[in-house]
Amino acid sequence: MTIKFIRSFYLKVAILLAFALAAGLWYSAPGRAAEKAPAKILDPTDPNSILYLDTSGKLAGTGDPNKPASLFYRAGQGWHPKALAESTLPKDKYGLINWVESVKTNMIRPRASIDPKEEEMPPMELDIIIEAKSDYVNDVKYPHWIHTYWLKCEICHDTKGGAMFIPQKGANNMSMLGIGEGKWCGRCHGKVSFPLADCLRCHTVPKGAKK
C-alpha cells in the first residue's frame, strides 16, 4: 500500500514536471516570440494588404508583386488613407500626418513635377515674424522655406482674383478671425495643410523673445 502510494506520487510529480518543461519550451520557442510582436511592416505579397486597396477602399491587389494590381494601377496609384495611417510617417498631436516633418527627416522626397523637363526652383530661406496683436499670444514665425518647397511664389503672391499676401512687410492686416473664415493662411490650413486648431505650430515666438 505505502509502496504503491509513493510510486504513484513520484509518477505524478514526474508527469507534472514533464508537462511544465514542455510548456516552458513551447512558450520560449523563437517562433512564438515572433508571433507575439507583429511586425509593423506592410507585406506587399499579402493580397489583403491595405497597400492593395484602391482610393475607394476596394480590394485592388493581385497578391503577386510581379503583376501590378490593375485596378489599383488605374486608380492612379492613389494613396489609401488607411495605408497612410498605418505607415510609419510622423504624425501631429491630432494623429494627422506631419508632412513637414516627413520632408525634413528625408522620409519622403516628392518630385518637383510630373514633367521631367521642368526645372525645380530651390526653396527660399526667409522667415517672417508676424506680430500677434494680443499681448498674451506668441508671435508667428512664418517659414518661406517649407512653403516654397511645396508651392510656387505665384500661388500666394500673384493669386488669381487678387494676391493672398502682398509681398511687403506690414501690408497684410491679418487676423485669426479672417484666417478662420478662410482668408490668408486659412486658404490652405485646415483644408489641405495642418489645421488652424494646432495653434502652437505657428505661434512659436514668445512676446519679447526677439530683438
Place this chain on the structure above:
Amino acid sequence: MRGKASLLGALLLAAITAVPALTAGAGAPAVLKLDDKIESMKRAGVGPVNFPHARHEKLYKCADCHPKIFKEKVNTSDISMKKNMEGKACGTAKCHDSIKAFPLFQCVKCHTNVKAAR
C-alpha cells in the same frame, strides 16, 4: 382622479428640474463676463468674453473644471489665449482642443464685439 395624477406629475417634474438646479452651479450666474485683459483684447480687435456658465453646467460636473482648471471667482484664473493655446484653461485636450467643442480660432464663438480684420 385624473386631476390628482396630473398634479402629481407636475410636482414630480418640478422636483426633477429643481434638484439639479439647486445642487449644480449653486450661486453661479448663467453668464460670466470675462474682461480682466480688456486692454489686450482691445488691441487684438475683440471684446470681452461672455462665458455661458449655465450651458457648461448642463454638460459637465463642477469638479470637472473647479478648482483644478478654473478658480471659482470670476476673473481670478488669469485666463489668456496663450494659456488656451498651450492646452490649459479653455483649451485643454478634452475641451476646446478636441472634436467635442468648437476650436479656439473661432473668435466670435466666445468674444463679443469682434472688430478684427476679415
